[in-house]
Amino acid sequence: xxxxxxxRAASASLLCFVLAAQATAQVPIKVQVNEVILPVTVTDxxxxxxxxxxxxxxxxxxxxxxxxxxxxxRDRSQPVVVGFLVEVSNAMKIHWKTYQDAISELIxxxxxxxxxxxxxxxxxxxxxxxxVNTTSDSEKMVEKLRRIKPAGGAALYDAIYAxxxxxxxxxxxxxxxxRVIIVIGDGHDSASKKSLNEVxxxxxxxxxxxxxxxxVAFGFGSEGEKNLTxxxxxxxxxVEYPLNNLYKDVSGYLSTPSDxxxxxxxxxxxxxxxxxxxxxxxxxxxxxxxxxxQYILRYTPSVSAEGKEDKVFRNLKVxxxxxxxxxxYRKGYYPLSPQ
Numbered sequence: 001x002x003x004x005x006x007x008r009a010a011s012a013s014l015l016c017f018v019l020a021a022q023a024t025a026q027v028p029i030k031v032q033v034n035e036v037i038l039p040v041t042v043t044d045x046x047x048x049x050x051x052x053x054x055x056x057x058x059x060x061x062x063x064x065x066x067x068x069x070x071x072x073x074r075d076r077s078q079p080v081v082v083g084f085l086v087e088v089s090n091a092m093k094i095h096w097k098t099y100q101d102a103i104s105e106l107i108x109x110x111x112x113x114x115x116x117x118x119x120x121x122x123x124x125x126x127x128x129x130x131x132v133n134t135t136s137d138s139e140k141m142v143e144k145l146r147r148i149k150p151a152g153g154a155a156l157y158d159a160i161y162a163x164x165x166x167x168x169x170x171x172x173x174x175x176x177x178x179r180v181i182i183v184i185g186d187g188h189d190s191a192s193k194k195s196l197n198e199v200x201x202x203x204x205x206x207x208x209x210x211x212x213x214x215x216v217a218f219g220f221g222s223e224g225e226k227n228l229t230x231x232x233x234x235x236x237x238x239v240e241y242p243l244n245n246l247y248k249d250v251s252g253y254l255s256t257p258s259d260x261x262x263x264x265x266x267x268x269x270x271x272x273x274x275x276x277x278x279x280x281x282x283x284x285x286x287x288x289x290x291x292x293x294q295y296i297l298r299y300t301p302s303v304s305a306e307g308k309e310d311k312v313f314r315n316l317k318v319x320x321x322x323x324x325x326x327x328x329y330r331k332g333y334y335p336l337s338p339q
Contacts, residue, residue, distance in 0.1 A: 034335050035070070036062070037174060037207050038297045039236055040318055041290055041328040049293045050325055051076075061317040062301050071298035078296060079177035081134060081170050082110050082119040083163040084141065087185025089125050089154040092215060095243070095280075096150050099215065102280040103184055104142045109288045111138035116177065120167050121145065124159035126152040126191050134168040156185060156227070157192035160199040164206045174207040175298075180291055183212040183231070187224025196227055203235055204313075205334050211237040211290070213283050236330035240286055242279035301335070 038060065042050040055072040086103060111117050113136065121132040121141045131148070132141045163181050170177055181203070189196075203210060212228040228239045301314070315332045 035298055035300050036316075036333055037178065038299075038316070038318065038329055039178060039209055039294045040297060041236070041238075041294050042320055042322070043326050043328075045324045045326075049289060050322065051293055053295065053320065053322070057321045058295070058297060059319040059321075060297065060299055061319070062299075063314055064317075065302065067299045067302060069297050069299050071296070073296050076292050077114075077116065078292070078294070079116040079172070080110070080180055080291060081173060081177045082117075082291070083122060083167070083179075083181040084119060085122045085124060085156075085159045085163060085181060085183045085185075086145070086148070087125075087154050087156065087183075087215065088123045088148055088150045089152055089185070089190075090150060091154070091186060091188075092150040095215065098277055098280055099184060100145055100148075101277075102213075102284050103145055105281065106182065106284045106288060107138050107141050107145075109284065110291060111136060111141075113138070118170055118177065120163070122159050122162055123148055124155045124185075125150070126155060128155050128159035128162045128192075130162060130166055134170060153191040154185065154188055155191040155193075156183065156187065156189040156224070157194040157196055157199045159183075160203060160210075160231075161192075161194045164199070164202045164208065178296065179206060179208045180237075181208055181210045182287060183210065183228065184215065185212075185224075186215045187212065187226075187228035189224065189227065196230070200231060200234060201334070203231070204330065204332070207333075208235060209237045209330065210235045211287050212239040213280070213287065214239055214241045214243070216241065216243060233328075234331050236328055238290070238328060240283035242283035 040058070042053060044050055051074060053074070055069055058069060058072070060067040060069060084103060084107060086099075092099065107119065107121075111119050115136050118134050118136045119138070119141065120130065120134045121144060123129050123131050131144045135141070160181065160183075173179060210231045212232055214225065214228060216225060225239075231237075232239050297318075313332050313334055316329065318327050318329045320327050
């Protein structure tokens with residue numbers, strides 16, 4: 001038997017329907033777009049930054065397929081969050097004071113007090129430790145750095161893992177500000193729980209560009225050098241070797257500094273100390289210059305990742321319409337899973 005519906009009941013039902021429709025309309029529908037962010041550095045054959053290119057000069061290929069660039073900027077004041085990862089193992093003791101001064105200079109240079117620029121400080125000896133969480137206050141990091149003393153091993157990979165997972169985020173990452181890590185150390189790892197492959201994938205997934213200032217001295221080598229090179233090249237950064245060029249302007253120097261006869265700059269002298277400081281500060285200027293002189297390109301891939309696993313790594317290639325230039329960029333990315 002049909003139950004008669006009163007006018008009041010009908011009105012109440014209609015009101016509930018309208019309120020439900022309004023509530024539904026107010027819920028935002030989020031669609032995840034796999035936009036790729038690509039910082040690019042262009043230098044000429046003498047290593048000088050090429051900073052006057054336009055969007056039309058760049059060509060991006062995703063898995064070999066040309067892409068349309070949706071966003072382009074060459075603004076030197078692009079917002080950035082920088083992680084300073086400082087090795088504090090026994091190997092850093094020899095030049096620690098000079099490195100402390102250089103790192104302080106790098107921090108003050110990249111974090112000038114503007115809220116657009118922020119950073120954090122992680123030291124890594126036997127374990128990685130977040131010394132200063134994300135902040136725009138460079139003095140806080142410099143003061144903390146002054147109190148650190150080297151000792152123990154080196155947990156480099158754990159430090160990179162902490163940089164990607166264990167710090168306060170800035171609103172807008174990784175679009176604005178973008179993410180940069182600067183490693184100061186020789187690249188060796190003797191204490192990490194994480195592996196190189198793990199943290200490299202994590203950095204790529206987090207759209208981090210890694211730079212490094214190697215502490216390897218002239219005439220010596222380190223197994224960690226290839227680690228620094230891989231971390232930097234595959235994320236679009238580069239490695240500076242400030243202590244490897246001490247004798248580059250000395251006529252007739254030999255490649256074995258342990259031979260007393262080859263010492264044009266004797267260890268312990270003022271000339272040697274000055275050359276050490278000069279090399280490190282040139283490295284500071286080069287890294288700071290590159291971080292602030294990059295082109296930022298963004299595009300939405302037209303090549304489909306449908307039906308492929310989330311861990312599939314997609315290869316990138318960037319070409320510039322200019323002869324005799326070196327183009328640095330990250331070598332690929334991991335596509336995001338659709339929600």
